Amino acid sequence: MKRNILEAAKVIRSKNAGPFELTYDIMFKNREFFEQFKNQQIINHKMIAGVLKISESDILSLIWFAPANAVKITIKRLMPSGAPGETDIYGAQQHAPLLAIEF
Amino acid sequence: MTTNEEFRVLSPTAILGYGFPESSFKRGIERKPHLIAVDAGSTDPGPYYLGAGKAFTDRAFVKRDLRYMLKAGVANNIPVVVGTAGGSGASVHLEWCRQIIHEIAKEENLSFKMGVIPSDISKDSVKKALREGRISPLACVHELTEGLIDDTTYLVAQIGIEPIIEALQLGCNVVLTGRCYDPAVFAALPVMQGYDEGLALHLGKILECAAIASTPGSGADCALGILKKDSFILETLNPKRKFTCESAAAHTLYEKSDPYHLPGPGGSINLEDCSFTDIGDGRVEVKGSRFEKSPAYCIKLEGARPIGYRSISIAGTRDPIMIAGIEKILSEVKHQVAEMSSDSDRSQQLFFHVYGKNGVMGAMEPLTDVSSHELCIVIEALCPTQEQADTLCSVARSTLLHYGYEGRISTAGNLAFPFSPSDIKMGQVYEFSIYHLMEPAGEKLFSTTVETFKDGKQV
Numbered sequence: 001m002k003r004n005i006l007e008a009a010k011v012i013r014s015k016n017a018g019p020f021e022l023t024y025d026i027m028f029k030n031r032e033f034f035e036q037f038k039n040q041q042i043i044n045h046k047m048i049a050g051v052l053k054i055s056e057s058d059i060l061s062l063i064w065f066a067p068a069n070a071v072k073i074t075i076k077r078l079m080p081s082g083a084p085g086e087t088d089i090y091g092a093q094q095h096a097p098l099l100a101i102e103f
Numbered sequence: 104m105t106t107n108e109e110f111r112v113l114s115p116t117a118i119l120g121y122g123f124p125e126s127s128f129k130r131g132i133e134r135k136p137h138l139i140a141v142d143a144g145s146t147d148p149g150p151y152y153l154g155a156g157k158a159f160t161d162r163a164f165v166k167r168d169l170r171y172m173l174k175a176g177v178a179n180n181i182p183v184v185v186g187t188a189g190g191s192g193a194s195v196h197l198e199w200c201r202q203i204i205h206e207i208a209k210e211e212n213l214s215f216k217m218g219v220i221p222s223d224i225s226k227d228s229v230k231k232a233l234r235e236g237r238i239s240p241l242a243c244v245h246e247l248t249e250g251l252i253d254d255t256t257y258l259v260a261q262i263g264i265e266p267i268i269e270a271l272q273l274g275c276n277v278v279l280t281g282r283c284y285d286p287a288v289f290a291a292l293p294v295m296q297g298y299d300e301g302l303a304l305h306l307g308k309i310l311e312c313a314a315i316a317s318t319p320g321s322g323a324d325c326a327l328g329i330l331k332k333d334s335f336i337l338e339t340l341n342p343k344r345k346f347t348c349e350s351a352a353a354h355t356l357y358e359k360s361d362p363y364h365l366p367g368p369g370g371s372i373n374l375e376d377c378s379f380t381d382i383g384d385g386r387v388e389v390k391g392s393r394f395e396k397s398p399a400y401c402i403k404l405e406g407a408r409p410i411g412y413r414s415i416s417i418a419g420t421r422d423p424i425m426i427a428g429i430e431k432i433l434s435e436v437k438h439q440v441a442e443m444s445s446d447s448d449r450s451q452q453l454f455f456h457v458y459g460k461n462g463v464m465g466a467m468e469p470l471t472d473v474s475s476h477e478l479c480i481v482i483e484a485l486c487p488t489q490e491q492a493d494t495l496c497s498v499a500r501s502t503l504l505h506y507g508y509e510g511r512i513s514t515a516g517n518l519a520f521p522f523s524p525s526d527i528k529m530g531q532v533y534e535f536s537i538y539h540l541m542e543p544a545g546e547k548l549f550s551t552t553v554e555t556f557k558d559g560k561q562v
Contacts, residue, residue, distance in 0.1 A: 019150070
């Protein structure tokens with residue numbers, strides 16, 4: 001049966017990485033979950049593009065960071081921070097779609 | 104430097120003006136730090152503050168934080184370094200913060216020598232660099248043009264450790280800088296004394312957010328960093344918090360795109376071989392961070408330009424028929440308003456922020472069904488002048504209020520306004536116009552002006 005990512009992750013967040021990029025962090029509860037997600041490539045470019053409704057080419061990087069049991073995904077911001085039509089200057093409330101990831 | 108030597112850095116707060124508990128600060132001073140440093144800025148609050156020359160922190164609290172730092176620094180002969188004065192670090196922000204320091208010096212009869220380092224870059228230098236191919240955009244950033252440079256109100260560069268070291272070498276006990284690479288305020292003095300640049304900058308990268316990197320995290324509490332020959336140690340100054348390997352490592356991810364390579368002026372911090380070790384009592388020791396010089400010493404430029412004026416109106420709806428048809432209704436209202444605008448001015452922009460539907464995520468919102476029983480609609484008009492923005496906002500508001508949408512049974516009015524007046528002038532709007540790297544042509548861009556205070560008076 002599919003499990004929700006909240007069983008494996010303790011932090012899921014988004015934030016600007018400068019005004020032109022948005023970065024998502026998923027920190028796993030322990031090294032086992034981190035290894036499982038990393039080795040099975042449960043989180044990958046294609047899946048993230050689907051979850052965020054963006055094209056894969058807008059994903060700038062997807063990096064596994066063992067010291068924090070984390071994976072970091074950085075994307076091109078839909079628009080630069082504060083541009084006309086902006087909804088979230090700090091980018092701190094863009095993480096919700098990631099809460100629906102299953103594994 | 105012997106292996107037993109250490110350099111202690113007190114970081115009182117994440118951003119000058121966020122505050123800190125007096126008890127934590129006192130504990131920090133009891134640890135006899137060699138440096139008190141704080142970063143006062145960020146681009147996070149958006150382009151307005153740089154473009155308009157305004158601070159995003161409160162003056163009274165900036166003064167409160169600075170008073171603690173300056174009094175303790177002067178009394179104990181500890182250098183105080185403040186980076187990115189006024190939040191964005193342009194000359195106008197620097198002057199705002201300098202005036203606050205003058206007031207404190209006078210009120211507390213302090214004697215010290217202050218180095219002030221502006222970091223504004225002249226438009227002519229940037230245009231020359233652009234023509235000579237010494238400008239490159241950062242990731243996802245537009246190409247720079249001379250027109251954008253002309254439109255920019257304030258244009259700053261992030262300074263690195265070198266100008267701060269120069270001010271410290273001039274004997275300044277207090278250093279106040281314009282826009283500054285956050286870790287540089289913490290790293291300049293120890294690097295000047297021979298400590299490793301990679302470790303010093305990585306420590307600065309963590310301390311720039313003070314206790315945010317501890318657990319439970321807080322941007323309004325102090326943290327202490329102890330730099331040694333081959334490592335650094337992080338300590339909290341509040342018994343409620345501790346550093347853990349995870350909290351320190353997690354912070355390394357924060358607001359960065361690549362946690363292994365953190366670029367800054369002149370090079371990047373490489374964390375590929377970095378290790379975090381819990382050494383007990385809420386302390387973490389970090390080893391292996393390296394500084395890698397880049398082939399060319401580039402500096403990051405930041406600038407913002409005005410793009411018009413904004414007016415908004417905030418309203419709600421509780422009508423289930425209207426809520427069910429909200430997307431179509433707003434698109435029809437937009438169309439009707441556009442038809443009524445006589446001057447066919449394409450630079451007039453109207454936005455509806457619909458909270459309860461997709462107000463937070465806009466086009467990236469994955470949920471399409473609206474299940475809320477009420478919606479908040481923020482009408483936003485963005486126009487070349489304030490008068491035009493007021494007019495557009497007003498017409499959009501009245502049109503939506505009385506719009507006869509399909510299936511309407513509530514014919515008295517479509518919106519609930521919490522306020523009278525319902526429309527708010529938001530003033531000038533800015534966008535980031537410059538976020539580029541510049542390779543200087545060897546010219547000296549930053550220098551220190553020294554001010555000496557004797558018993559509170561500038562001499």
